[in-house]
Amino acid sequence: MTLEMHPQRWGDPAHAAPLPESVRGLVDAFVGTRDTPAVEDVRLPDAGIGDDLLAALRAEIGDDAVLVDDESRRLRTRGKSTPDLIRARTGDLADAPDAVARPGSPEHVAAVLAWAVDHHVAVVPFGGGTCVTGGLAARRDGYAGLISLDLVRLDQLLSVDKVSMTAVLQPGMRGPAAEAALAEHGLTLGHFPQSFEFASIGGFAATRSSGQSSAGFGRFDDMVVGLRVATPVGELVLGSSPANAAGPDLREAVLGSExxxxxxxxxxxxxxxxxxxxxxxxWSFATFAEGAEAMRTLAQSGRLPTVLRLSDETETMVNLASQSDIGGDGVTGCLMIAGYEGEAASVAARRAEVTTVLESLGGTDLGEERGQAWAAGRFHAPYLRDSMLDAGVLVETLETATFWSNREQVYQAVKQALETSLGEGTLVLCHISHVYETGCSLYFTVAAKQAEDPLPQWLAAKAAASDAMIESGATITHHHAVGTDHKPWLAREIGPVGVAMLRGLKGAVDPAGVLNPGVLIP
Amino acid sequence: MTLEMHPQRWGDPAHAAPLPESVRGLVDAFVGTRDTPAVEDVRLPDAGIGDDLLAALRAEIGDDAVLVDDESRRLRTRGKSTPDLIRARTGDLADAPDAVARPGSPEHVAAVLAWAVDHHVAVVPFGGGTCVTGGLAARRDGYAGLISLDLVRLDQLLSVDKVSMTAVLQPGMRGPAAEAALAEHGLTLGHFPQSFEFASIGGFAATRSSGQSSAGFGRFDDMVVGLRVATPVGELVLGSSPANAAGPDLREAVLGSExxxxxxxxxxxxxxxxxxxxxxxxWSFATFAEGAEAMRTLAQSGRLPTVLRLSDETETMVNLASQSDIGGDGVTGCLMIAGYEGEAASVAARRAEVTTVLESLGGTDLGEERGQAWAAGRFHAPYLRDSMLDAGVLVETLETATFWSNREQVYQAVKQALETSLGEGTLVLCHISHVYETGCSLYFTVAAKQAEDPLPQWLAAKAAASDAMIESGATITHHHAVGTDHKPWLAREIGPVGVAMLRGLKGAVDPAGVLNPGVLIP
Known part of the structure; x- marks a missing residue:
């Protein structure tokens, strides 16, 4: 598998997924195929950085560590949101970096930042390139250039402490490489977001990622006990202890700082x-509300599987149609997936406890076949999006989280906002995939017929859904992060004092403003 | 029970604990009684704030809400560390506030802050006054005065959401009042630090408190899902969701901000x-190391009781001597307390699981009698300190946390630093009372013969112990917070970039620097 993703599509071309016939049936009513120019024909903007600056950079980190070829620049242009893909498919790569720096050590990273401050160059840290919120599209005006700081060479498992059950990972490790390296020690991180195959350890931390096994392993921020960070004012090393009372936990200021x-x-x-x-x-539940109540009961009683997901009625219908090979007949209502990972005895004990609760709350056990099918396809949905875009369907995901008592209100508000904005024939699917004692996430997938110009069409729908989240008291993002796309709603969520706090942190560690300008901080 | 503590002693005089005869035997070798002036004879410094400023403050929050009498000022002078008590016992109340403001609403709090900014008055937020790290001894030089902002009137349970299992509490509620109000709804917070009887909800949040039931209920910062905060630049309201990826979690910047x-x-x-x-x-274990290994096994397997504590050999000996009524005979090695709280079935199941693990790792079950005795006396140790000070014994506690693989090294380093600094005959006791998958806390109690001037004697020992913590890679505080006493070591723990981040936050929300000046931020 390649580590680099196609500029116009998700992932590895070898894993592309044509639309199943059954899904074609659902979308054929409103689609037409779209032509996308070959990636080689897409013109890159001229690099705006001076050769003297690049020479100075090469002197710091080595000639081989600075790339300026078209392909390198193209591969690090924006992320993988549907707007990103639409822009790339229509030949717009205006956000391409001028050059790519690939530091080989933390000292190299510090040298790149010092160089960037000296020459006022914008720096976009780059992990797996899987961002779906515009976090890789930094502002370039006012800067002497913009470079992508690709951490791919920092890809080692540095140490393992089996007594404390901790490991030190470099930020450029992708999910599979980290798991493979830990597996050699009999260990796992247990972090499996949909982007797992391409996303990086540094990216998980910088965006407060949350994986599909969060019920059992927690969010990525729950897993982080220490951080080493290069900043323009020096190095920050945090992690004296699992938890402490030594002032605000500054690890939490780095986590999510994008x-x-x-x-x-x-x-x-x-x-x-x-x-x-x-x-x-x-499992199957008669309604989304009944399934959600069962999840709430599990979360509040501390009896959780490792994976716990619940699709609403529409997502259940569409997913079963797309998995016709395992049989969609006979399932009504809402599909739940419950997964158990661990020692055999612990798996059996937890499974028995959860089964008792789910059965008592109206759940019907559908057995393992559909559960294993979910596990086998757990990272594949983004490939399906490419096929849908190919077929002229506008498809995208967005997500939020709220407290249990507000779940139904947020669900209805976001769904209605999307349907109203995109019009008749719009399909809105939803699932809950992360639960807490006090609340849960809501993850929406939306599909609609593409307008002549799908970009403004989607941006209007996205704004309507985002307004609905904030107006109903939910967060603008449970695990997709802020980037540039969510900034206006972040400002509403945390208010002017919260924005002032972010700016205070920014001014303290990046007074020249070279790090990812325009991203996150309103 | 009174809410206010004696300026020279812990808690409610009605609960004062004379030294048990058995403990007298341990300390009689090196003690002599000390005379303490009556609190009424201790002269307060003249109030340094102008009457015109106080009149302006009264106009904002009401005449009754501003107190300037000696008793009110005395009761809000410093906290309850041993140095605080020694100073108060020797007649030094130099840190007394000029006046006490008791706002009756969040709007009042905002008005006090606006007034403080306008007139450049230092403001010390005051909850239960139980601080043991100098967090109530703010710097006053350069200010037009210093007031204590006592939140005692904000003492209500505002709302309960039984679906989300959340509650909104005002900051001035003390631990018992919060538990009593929640109990009327069949609920509990489950936060029981040693200061529980006097400490406040706001204080728990502002200092990242951790209670004796943390194995079952988590730290206080784990419990907080929302915060409303008055700052000099406006109100901050956080808590859109249980968890999210909307930038750094700003709740974590308020928690621990003291x-x-x-x-x-x-x-x-x-x-x-x-x-x-x-x-x-x-339970009893042969050695501290064996007991700690059992705790590590429990924490890493997710099989935890609600309360889990382990005393080292010395603490076990001293504690059993002081509980002679329940019989100290026949116990050797290290005493562990395991407590289970919950539904009967859950208690039975967890107890059975934990019992299996502890027995397999060398533990001897001593039954419930000593466990219940610990529970009955869980908040009483500070009273014993007063009696020790009366008897001329220097006694204080300090604490840290580290990763499991570093536990023994930190334990030995701190113990040795204290013994070396305080000399022959010093007793150093230690227990582990908070465990995590990756590490644990270490809580030390030290007793030594008082020197002629015990203050420099203790400050030297405290500095030596703090140096040992930082030099061995541990944190300066697991749950006592930073205050003024731990500032130099906090600076070493988080480094200059961490300090810059704290200053960046401070500058953003309190540009005039009126909030608790000199506390926490190096």
């Missing part, structure tokens, strides 16, 4: 024993 | 069902 406060050069994570057994099973 | 960034006016907490059953039992 490359605007510093570049993460090492992450110390809590690890666990590699699971001996993994079982995924499916 | 009144330097704002005054917390509401705290939304996660609550749980009131425990139907509570059982505390005692």
């Amino acid at each position: 490359g605007t406060l510093g570049v993460i050069t090492e992450v110390t994570v809590r690890v666990r024993a590699l699971a001996a057994e993994k079982v995924y099973e499916a | 009144g330097t960034l704002g005054v917390i006016t509401e705290v939304t907490v996660r609550v749980r069902a009131l425990a139907a059953e509570k059982v505390y039992e005692a």
